[in-house]
Amino acid sequence: MYEIVAREDFSDSTFLLEVHHPLLSKAAKPGQFVIVMSHADGERIPLTIADFSPDRGTITLVIQAVGKTTREMQQNNRVGSGLYALVGPMGVPSHIGDAGKVICVGGGLGVAPVYPQARAFKQRGAYVIGIVGFRNKDLIFWEDRFRAVSDELIICTDDGSAGIKGLVTDGIERAIQAHSDIDEVIAIGPPVMMKFAAEVTRPYQIKTLVSLNPIMVDGTGMCGGCRVSVGGEMRFCCVDGPDFDAHQVDFDELMSRLARFRKEERRALERWDRSDNCRLLQEDRDVSD
Amino acid sequence: MAKKTIRTIPQQRTPMAVQDPKQRVGNFNEVALGYSVEDALNEAERCLMCPKEPCVQGCPVGIDIPGFIQKICDQDFRGAYDVLAEATLLPAICGRVCPQEDQCEKVCVVAEHLEPVAIGRLERFVGDMAVAEGWANTPDIDPNGYRIAVVGAGPAGIACAADMAKAGCEVTIFEALHRPGGVLTYGIPEFRLPNQFVDAEFQKVLELGVKLEANTLVGRLFTIEQLRDEMGFHAVFIGTGAGYPAFMGIPGESLNGVLSANEFLTRCNLMRAGDFPTKDTPLGLGRKVAVIGAGNTAMDAMRVSLRMGADEVHCVYRRTKAESPARVEELHHAHEEGIVFQWLTAPVEILGDEHNQVRGLRCIRMELGEPDASGRRRPVAIPDSDFEFECDTVIYAIGTNANPIIGQTSKLKLNKWGYIQADTDQCTSLAGVFAGGDIVTGSATVIQAMGAGRCAARNIKAYLGINDTVDMDISDADRSRIFGIDARQKKFTRVRLPGQEHSAGPA
Numbered sequence: 001m002y003e004i005v006a007r008e009d010f011s012d013s014t015f016l017l018e019v020h021h022p023l024l025s026k027a028a029k030p031g032q033f034v035i036v037m038s039h040a041d042g043e044r045i046p047l048t049i050a051d052f053s054p055d056r057g058t059i060t061l062v063i064q065a066v067g068k069t070t071r072e073m074q075q076n077n078r079v080g081s082g083l084y085a086l087v088g089p090m091g092v093p094s095h096i097g098d099a100g101k102v103i104c105v106g107g108g109l110g111v112a113p114v115y116p117q118a119r120a121f122k123q124r125g126a127y128v129i130g131i132v133g134f135r136n137k138d139l140i141f142w143e144d145r146f147r148a149v150s151d152e153l154i155i156c157t158d159d160g161s162a163g164i165k166g167l168v169t170d171g172i173e174r175a176i177q178a179h180s181d182i183d184e185v186i187a188i189g190p191p192v193m194m195k196f197a198a199e200v201t202r203p204y205q206i207k208t209l210v211s212l213n214p215i216m217v218d219g220t221g222m223c224g225g226c227r228v229s230v231g232g233e234m235r236f237c238c239v240d241g242p243d244f245d246a247h248q249v250d251f252d253e254l255m256s257r258l259a260r261f262r263k264e265e266r267r268a269l270e271r272w273d274r275s276d277n278c279r280l281l282q283e284d285r286d287v288s289d
Numbered sequence: 290m291a292k293k294t295i296r297t298i299p300q301q302r303t304p305m306a307v308q309d310p311k312q313r314v315g316n317f318n319e320v321a322l323g324y325s326v327e328d329a330l331n332e333a334e335r336c337l338m339c340p341k342e343p344c345v346q347g348c349p350v351g352i353d354i355p356g357f358i359q360k361i362c363d364q365d366f367r368g369a370y371d372v373l374a375e376a377t378l379l380p381a382i383c384g385r386v387c388p389q390e391d392q393c394e395k396v397c398v399v400a401e402h403l404e405p406v407a408i409g410r411l412e413r414f415v416g417d418m419a420v421a422e423g424w425a426n427t428p429d430i431d432p433n434g435y436r437i438a439v440v441g442a443g444p445a446g447i448a449c450a451a452d453m454a455k456a457g458c459e460v461t462i463f464e465a466l467h468r469p470g471g472v473l474t475y476g477i478p479e480f481r482l483p484n485q486f487v488d489a490e491f492q493k494v495l496e497l498g499v500k501l502e503a504n505t506l507v508g509r510l511f512t513i514e515q516l517r518d519e520m521g522f523h524a525v526f527i528g529t530g531a532g533y534p535a536f537m538g539i540p541g542e543s544l545n546g547v548l549s550a551n552e553f554l555t556r557c558n559l560m561r562a563g564d565f566p567t568k569d570t571p572l573g574l575g576r577k578v579a580v581i582g583a584g585n586t587a588m589d590a591m592r593v594s595l596r597m598g599a600d601e602v603h604c605v606y607r608r609t610k611a612e613s614p615a616r617v618e619e620l621h622h623a624h625e626e627g628i629v630f631q632w633l634t635a636p637v638e639i640l641g642d643e644h645n646q647v648r649g650l651r652c653i654r655m656e657l658g659e660p661d662a663s664g665r666r667r668p669v670a671i672p673d674s675d676f677e678f679e680c681d682t683v684i685y686a687i688g689t690n691a692n693p694i695i696g697q698t699s700k701l702k703l704n705k706w707g708y709i710q711a712d713t714d715q716c717t718s719l720a721g722v723f724a725g726g727d728i729v730t731g732s733a734t735v736i737q738a739m740g741a742g743r744c745a746a747r748n749i750k751a752y753l754g755i756n757d758t759v760d761m762d763i764s765d766a767d768r769s770r771i772f773g774i775d776a777r778q779k780k781f782t783r784v785r786l787p788g789q790e791h792s793a794g795p796a
Contacts, residue, residue: 027510037467043560043569044467069569085467087504092697217560217570220465220506221692222475222532223552229543234536239693253543256645260545264571271566 001082005058010141013065014109016050017077021086022057030116031094031211031243034059035219037085038073045069046216046226048188048242049089050112062112062141068268090219091242094209096120099183101127103175104150105197107168107189108134111142113211114188115149122149129175129182130154133168133189137161168193172200182206187246191258195251208246212237214257229253293337295402302404303332310625314595317479317563320622321385324414333361335399336406343396344408349740350383350448352376354393354408361411370419373412374426378451378493379444379739381420381486384413386477387736388616420489427496433457435753438522440507440695443471444735445528445726447494448742449749453526454497456746456755461522463505468559471530472735475559476551476586478593484558508698517721524721524749527701527709528742531727533690537581541639546575546647550582550590550686557593575681576600579650581636583613587686588623594684595626602628603680607635607655607668633657633668637675639683649679689732706731715745716752723749 006018024034033048051060065074077083094117104118111132122128130150134140135158147153154171155163164170168189176182185208187197194210201208216226219238226237229250235241306322307313313320324332336358344354353372360369373380389395389409397405418424435458439446442464450460468474470487495501507513507529516522534549536542553572556562560570578594580587583606591602604623606613609632613620624630631652638651654674657666691707702710702718708731709724711717717724725741727733750756 023510032509041561041568043571068566085504087465087467087506087510089509090506217552217555218466218475220694222534223555224534224536224549225552227536227543234538234542236533239533239697250543253645257543257545261571261573264565264573268566268569268571 001084002086003082004077004079005056007077007079010062011139013074014139014141015063015065015074016112016141017061017063017073018056018058019061019083019086020058022054024086024088025052025057025059026054028052028059028089029093030096030120031113032089032091033113033213033219033242034061034086034088034090035216036061036083038069038077039084042072042084043069044085044217044219046090046213046219046238048113048211048213049116051116060112062109064109067265068272071269071272087219090238092240094120094186094211094243096124097184098124099126101129101179101182103129103131103172103182103185105131105168105172105185105187105189106133106146107187107193107197108139110187110189110193110211111146114186115142115145117186118146119149127151129179131156131168131171131175133157133171133193134162135159167196169196169200172197176201176204176206184209185246186210191251191255194246194249195255198246198249198251202247209243210246210249211242212244212249212254213242214254215260228257293334295337295399298335298337298399298403299331300403302335302407303328303410305407305410307622310622310627313480314592314626317596319483320480323417324410329361329411329414330364332407332411333358335403336362337398339398341398343398344393344406347393347396348376349392349736350376350743352393352412357415358406358408358411361415366415366418367422367424369415370424371426373415374419377739379447379490380412380416382416382473382482382490383736383739384409384411384416385482385486386473386734387412388734390617392736416486416490420486425493425496428455430455430498431457432459433755435459435523435755436461436521437749438463438516438520438525439528440513440516440525441465441471441528441530441726441728442469442491442501442503443528443530443726443738444473445530445738445742445745446471446526447491448739449526449528449723449725449746450499450742451494451497452743452746453749454494454499456750458523458755459498459500461500461502463507464501464503465506466559467503469501469503472532475555476589477735478554478558478589480592480596481589506694508694513695513699513701513719513722517719523753524723526715526742526745526749527695527717527722527724527728528726528738528745529692529695529728530738531689531691531708531732533692534685535688535690536685537636537687539636539638541641541647544639544641544645544647544683546573546681547639547683548685550580550586550684551689553590553684554586554593557597563597572597574599575647577680578602578682578684579605579636579678579680580684580686581605582686582688583608583610583615583620583630584686584688585615585619587684588615588619590684590686591623591628592626594682595628599682603678604628604630605634605636605650605652606630606632608665609633609657612657612665631678635668635670636683640677647681647683649677650683651675651677689727691728691731695728714748714751715741716748721752723752 008016106114130153133156214226217223221239231248357372394405562572633655640649655668658669661667723745726738
């Protein structure tokens, strides 16, 4: 059991868990991920490490409640409870090179996993341009953290309720126009966002990295479920990635593979929605309202 | 008692009851039901107790086979277990999954005239009885202060850990998954090896004082070098296996509905996808399944597919039944259950529909040409013989490659295929670090991995100077104070007598 020591709810669907695991907090590096099982009958899901603190002996995960497993976690994973399994850090750490000027892009939940990279670049003395995108003002989280490690921060919202009105791609375009000397772009978010981020930087031939999060079981190279096509070659995201050259990734294939269990996911979610658990969650919310 | 001869023993090998094929494809219960006491007594009578004992040499872990069979003949089943337990803690597992026909039974003297003694079935009989009765032989262990790290809780790691613990070391097994057993747990299906036996026999390893650290990815959480240099382990054994599935590189492998046998079996066996949605892991199996390959893993994947509700399951293999690497028994069971075998057939493309879902396979017919390096006749494509074949799930069971994590994270020397370089003593390029099983040899069998684990244990003891070899006549000693690790060779008999000096602990 891995104890949850802190939790923060950013919105109706997004929440943060800080989990006690001293060894993992020491070993984790930017760009790596963990596999979590919330209970013994649960599935193994990959989650990117959003932060790690060797001093506190914890790692931080930011989770969006979209399917059965994550909704159940949203309901059950309270401070003082624990995760049944937590294993990592997995994947090849991000290469934090000596780039002089970088753009770190986080779309929605992707703000969390790109944060350690932004911080690492800042610590190495790079000029960091942070670009974070959300649907609206209410969904914004970690603006302060991001601001602390960015030399410039561009906030983008779909509806213009905060920052500039537009997508992160608009933010990237704006940053590139303002700076002719961008060495590297790191973009993390939903696959479709990463796909279009790659298209923005491609004409400028700016090195662009994305962090992929395909379906996987073990996360150690054993199942091969996480295979992705990069430059026409099959790679296993769990051991060859999760960072890949955005200009080489076949995003359409990735999105299609992410929909592999759509039918089963819907079935699990409907069953969850009908269950007592969910009603309890609803009542819980009504009370707190 | 008159000496048994080939003429006086029961001529027919005692058959083992099996679940009816029609019935069993609808459940995950065990297929082979095991021997009754009468069956076991009858079969045990077939052993000639020959002085040559070629079977013992044929066993990778050196079980005293005539010894335990004699105890069965004497109806001393507990005694039979004691003999087995000297060499193996896992008789219920090995009795089921060892390829005995290529090992002990292959060299059985009876086999020169009749069918060999069913050694594996007898081993299973005793192992099952031990689990049912809760028999355990916990040896008298003297701690020697040495700490051993074992990486991987599969067959190689378990065997090595058990021997090191018996020798008095403090052993910790690190396992990346949330449950121990390695391929025994995630790979081999319930109907061939029920997990209760894996759990029961692994429990015996824990009873030796071995600690299990699950959810621990060695290499990334800490490195092999850290285990040895910073974490206070005097020696490290790596038995991480070769579970890194191979694909063919043909078009269509990224389509939904294409998966490795590893993924398929892990979802079903470890994660219990059959119980979805009660359990959370989905499987997404179609109605018509094609499994590429014809080894034991392929047989497992096909037979699990049937049990998970597939209407039709095809085996696509580029050679013939004669070249198939699967055990004869597995092929037979698969055939009985209605698997359709497409021998001399090689896939060249996986076909998809507009939703990127598999809709079929394009295959080509093969014929056998000259023998290749493996001695098997090389399959050669017949020109213009390609054809399309409808299916909605394609499972790859064409073998595995070396897992790259240890290589990525340590300075260990690897060979050109990425497997860890180890010599015949299982020593790697790093002092104090040993490796064995599939991560050294490439895909092999459970018992070969166990043999490698035991071999490594011997060499770790030599490396650390643990001297638990005592030259003595064990019949003279108080047996309750002795336990044998490899009693046949009288090598690892550790004796504790008052005032006796033990091998020195760590400096």
